[in-house]
Amino acid sequence: MLPLELEHVTKQYGEKTAVNGISLQVKPGEIYGLLGGNGAGKTTTMRMSLGLIYPDGGTIRWNGKGYGDELRRLMGYLPEERGLYPKYKVSEQLIYLAELRGIKRKEADRTLKEWLAKFEVPEYYDKRVEELSKGNQQKIQFIASVLHDPSIIIMDETFSGLDPVNVELLKGTVKELRDNGKAILFSSHRMDHVEELCENICILHRSNTVLQGNLREIKQSFPKERVLLETKEAVPGLETIEGVTSVEKHLNGYEIRIREAGAAQRILAHAAAETDIYRYQLMEPTLNEIFIAKVGSSHE
Ligand SMILES: Nc1ncnc2c1ncn2[C@@H]1O[C@H](COP(=O)(O)OP(=O)(O)OP(=O)(O)O)[C@@H](O)[C@H]1O
Numbered sequence: 001m002l003p004l005e006l007e008h009v010t011k012q013y014g015e016k017t018a019v020n021g022i023s024l025q026v027k028p029g030e031i032y033g034l035l036g037g038n039g040a041g042k043t044t045t046m047r048m049s050l051g052l053i054y055p056d057g058g059t060i061r062w063n064g065k066g067y068g069d070e071l072r073r074l075m076g077y078l079p080e081e082r083g084l085y086p087k088y089k090v091s092e093q094l095i096y097l098a099e100l101r102g103i104k105r106k107e108a109d110r111t112l113k114e115w116l117a118k119f120e121v122p123e124y125y126d127k128r129v130e131e132l133s134k135g136n137q138q139k140i141q142f143i144a145s146v147l148h149d150p151s152i153i154i155m156d157e158t159f160s161g162l163d164p165v166n167v168e169l170l171k172g173t174v175k176e177l178r179d180n181g182k183a184i185l186f187s188s189h190r191m192d193h194v195e196e197l198c199e200n201i202c203i204l205h206r207s208n209t210v211l212q213g214n215l216r217e218i219k220q221s222f223p224k225e226r227v228l229l230e231t232k233e234a235v236p237g238l239e240t241i242e243g244v245t246s247v248e249k250h251l252n253g254y255e256i257r258i259r260e261a262g263a264a265q266r267i268l269a270h271a272a273a274e275t276d277i278y279r280y281q282l283m284e285p286t287l288n289e290i291f292i293a294k295v296g297s298s299h300e
Contacts, residue, residue, distance in 0.1 A: 001064040003028055003152045003183035004049060009058035011044050018044040020207040021058065024200075026152070026183040031174065033198030033215070034187045037295050040204040042187045043080060046154045049185055050077050062152065073102045076150035080157045080187075082141050086130035090116075093129065094144050101148040108147060115143040119169065135162045142170060152183045159193060171197070191288040201287075205295045215287070222285045222293075227256040227264050230279035235271045242266060253279065 004026040011019040019041040026032040036042050047053045048060060051071045060067070062074060084093060091112060098108035116122045119139050129137055138161050145153060158174065159167045174197060178184060188194055194201060195215070203211040211218065229235070230253035238256060239247045243263025248255045258264055264282045271277055285293075 002026065002061070003063055004185065005059075005061045005064075006045070006049065007059045007061075009045070009048060009055045009060060011041075011048060011053070012056050017207050019048070019055075019204075020209075022202065022204070022209055023058075024202050024212070026185055028151075028181045028183050029178055030199055031178050031184040031186050031197045033194040033201035034185060034204070035189075035191075035194060035201055035291060036187075036204035039206075040295075041207045042204060043156060045204070046077075046156055046185060046187065050075050050154055072100070073148065074151055076145040076148065076153040078142055078145040078153070078155045078158055080160070082137060084129045084137060084141055084144065087128060089126060089128055090132075090140050091125045094140070094147055097144055098147045101150075103148045111147055111149075112143065115147065118173075119143070135166055138162055139166065139170070142173075146177065150182070152185075153177065154185045156187050158186065158188065159190065191286065191291055195287045203291060203294055210294045211290070218290065219284045219287070222290055224261070224264070224282045224284055225258055226283040226285070227254075227258060227267055228279060228281045228283060229254045229256060229267065229271055229277070231271055231275045231277055233275035235274045238267065238270065241270055 002025050006022055006024050008021045008023055009019060010017065010021055022041070022045055024032065034042050034045060044053070048055050051067050062071060091109070094112050095105060095108045098111070099105055113122065113125065116124055121136065121139065124132060124136070124140065129140065132140065142158070145155070155174070159170055162170060171193070174184065186198060198215055200213065201215050201218070202209055235254070238244060238254060241263060243259045243266065244256055245259050246257040256267060258267070268280055271280070
């Protein structure tokens with residue numbers, strides 16, 4: 001039985017189709033990446049997955065069941081627009097939210113203190129939200145989404161507004177949640193984060209699913225069009241090799257774009273005839289390159 005399962009889910013706003021027939025499954029202990037340009041339908045998909053809005057078509061199942069009151073306890077949500085009240089104290093607000101989700105006050109209090117200690121900000125317990133910087137409010141919002149120990153967590157742009165140290169801290173925490181068996185639906189515009197965290201992904205473009213599956217397999221299915229080359233001496237004439245589309249000289253070598261696999265072998269032979277080769281690597285495309293290839297620059 002899967003924690004979260006969407007089957008051909010559709011959402012209309014008047015004439016506008018916001019989500020057109022999305023299907024996905026999030027397993028326990030998995031971070032599933034939901035990607036897409038602005039207006040592609042990610043937030044709408046997440047809000048339907050939370051049971052906050054209803055689909056117009058298709059089915060959503062949580063632990064094999066339809067919509068029900070237990071979702072409040074089951075689900076955690078880190079929304080893209082942060083929604084804490086600036087004037088209230090962190091502790092008042094977060095404990096109240098956890099109580100709404102069925103957690104006893106004392107337990108919520110204890111767990112909140114544990115989370116604040118983990119994030120090395122125990123002094124925020126008594127602070128009003130408005131007293132905290134944007135990034136630190138983000139950490140508090142993160143705690144708000146997991147304080148009631150949900151088994152399915154929906155995270156929209158989890159790391160936005162955080163400095164690099166806090167990005168690592170929260171990334172590590174997301175991985176721990178995964179390793180503890182949580183099912184996590186994760187959206188980000190940062191493809192490097194998705195590559196690091198997600199096993200399976202779905203790319204939406206203008207409401208439609210344009211690419212979906214295991215990230216490893218997706219990457220392997222795309223042609224390799226980039227060669228990294230490091231050599232003892234400079235290699236003249238790389239751009240004249242058949243199938244080479246561009247050559248960029250970096251501090252330590254070359255980054256060469258190619259049109260077809262044969263060019264990679266010709267580069268190797270050409271460079272080997274000229275000088276010693278320190279490094280030669282035919283690179284898989286990055287998720288960023290795949291995303292741009294599928295979604296292009298035609299955003300909403
Ligand atoms: N309440 C609404 N009423 C009308 N249209 C809406 C509503 N919510 C979303 N839409 C439309 O549905 C489409 C998908 O929006 P959605 O917010 O899901 O995109 P998104 O992928 O989350 O975008 P972003 O990355 O910019 O946050 C957009 O065209 C948007 O304008």
